[in-house]
Amino acid sequence: MDSYSIKTLDELKEFLYRAMQLEHATIPPYLTALYSIKPGVNQDATQVLRVIVVEEMLHLTIAANILNAIGGKPDLVRPDFVASYPAALPDGETDFKVGIQAFGREALATFLKIERPAQRPEHLVGKGLIYRKTPPDITALASHPRHEDFHFYSIGEFYSAIAEGIKYLEAEAHEAGTTIFTGDRSRQITSEYYYSGGGELFPVTDLKSALEAIDLIIEQGEGDGGGIYDDDDHELAHYYRFEELVKGRYYQKGDQPGQPTGPHLQVDWEGAYPIKENLKVGDILEGSELREAAIAFNTRYGEFLQLLTRAYNGQPSLLLEAVPMMFEFRNMILELIRNPLPKHPGKNGSPTYEIPGGIKQPAVTRQAEVNA
Incomplete structure (x- = not known):
């Protein structure tokens, strides 16, 4: 089957919106796993997850930059932006779902699937996109009629299709004496803001x-050209950082993928709070402090997405508030995951990431922006 090709600017904008959704879809699972780790254990895992969360935010911002560059509008407050966990990733990988769960072997197995290199199983090599017979509504790409029967094997494949689409459309525009890069350059986020x-x-x-x-996005996730490092600063790619934890050994220079030979590292697989997977607010006892805490977190998370939307739409300096805000979530999340869940013996609470529908910027904020 031929690989999928993006042929219109609208399709490219849709794919880049899905790319932003995709990058964001990894943040709640990684953030929850990070804060589920009990104090004093799993320092290596804590450091890995912290770094990767920050880099996923970087990837989200890069996708917003590309969308802005072609005249699109990044919108993280659209009702469909945040995944309802457990969920298939928005690039349409259907052999696994991503959920909200405590740090442990099962979570790491999912994280490895999220970041997997674009080296597909042997029976699928050379097959382009994989035809799927599962219902189209389980992937966000299904919203486009031409996408509904396809999905990508990896995030790298998904971004490669975007790159090909950009090249095709820019070549077409160049022939007509124009360009697809018509976006307002003042909306670009640079390193001074992040x-x-x-x-x-x-x-x-x-x-x-x-x-x-x-x-940059592909290399940080899965490595450069089949290697374990990215190309720019020789940092270990996300996939191999997670693999170090699973294998209990560090990679060192000269190692081959799947064969770390560095020092041992300790992982306490029981060293996390026993949170209930994919908890929903409706599962928490009405009137309980835990339920109020879950609702308060969701409201705050909605405000975080509003802040990012404003940052990506002409107020880049607001991004300086966003990363610290992400780590301020720690106390709100700990309030949930350290407390027992009523009527669920042996299970603790968890953030649910059910963002209140239709949250938009307050009128006063919008007016302030008009006056700015």
Whole structure:
């Protein structure tokens, strides 16, 4: 079967919106796993998850930069933006679902699937996109009629299709004496607004910078060209950082994928609070403090998404507030995951990430922006 190709600017904008959804879809599972780890144990796992959460935010911002560059509008408050967990990833991988759960072997197995390299099982090599017979409504890409029978094997494949679409559409525009890169350059987020240990944020203004941005996302997730590191700063890719935890050994220079030979690292697989997987507010006893805490967290998380939307739509300096806010969630999340869940023996609470529907910026904020 031929690989899927993006042929219109509207389709490209849709794919880039899905890319933002995809990057965000990994943040709640990683953040919850991070804060489910009990104090004093699993320092290595804590560090890995913390770094990866920050880099997923970086990828979300890069996808917003590319969408802005082609005249799109990043919108994280659209009702369908946040996944309802457990969920298939928005790039349409259907052999697994991503859920909200405590740190442990099962969570790590899912995280490895999220970040898996674009090396598909042997029986699928050379098959382009994988035809699927499952209902189209389990992947967000199904909202486009031409997408409904396809999905991608990995995040890398998904972004490669976006890169090909950008090249195709820009070549077509070039022939007509125009460009697809017509976006307002003042909306681009650069490194002055976002510090991340791995990868630099640069403005996307043309074909070259757009392709470089996509390469950065792919390399940080799954490694460069089949290797275990990204290309820019020789940082270990997300997939292999998670694999170190599963295998209990560090990678060192010269190691091959799947064969770390560095020092041992300790993982306490029981060292996390026993949270109830994929908890919903409706599962929590009405009138309980835990339920109030879950609702308060969801409201605050909705405000975080509003803040990002404003940052990506002309107020880039607001991003300086967003990353600290993400780590301020720690106390709200701990309030949930350290407390027993009524009527569920042996299980603790958890954030539910059910964002109140239709949250928009308050009128006063919108007016303030008009006056700014």
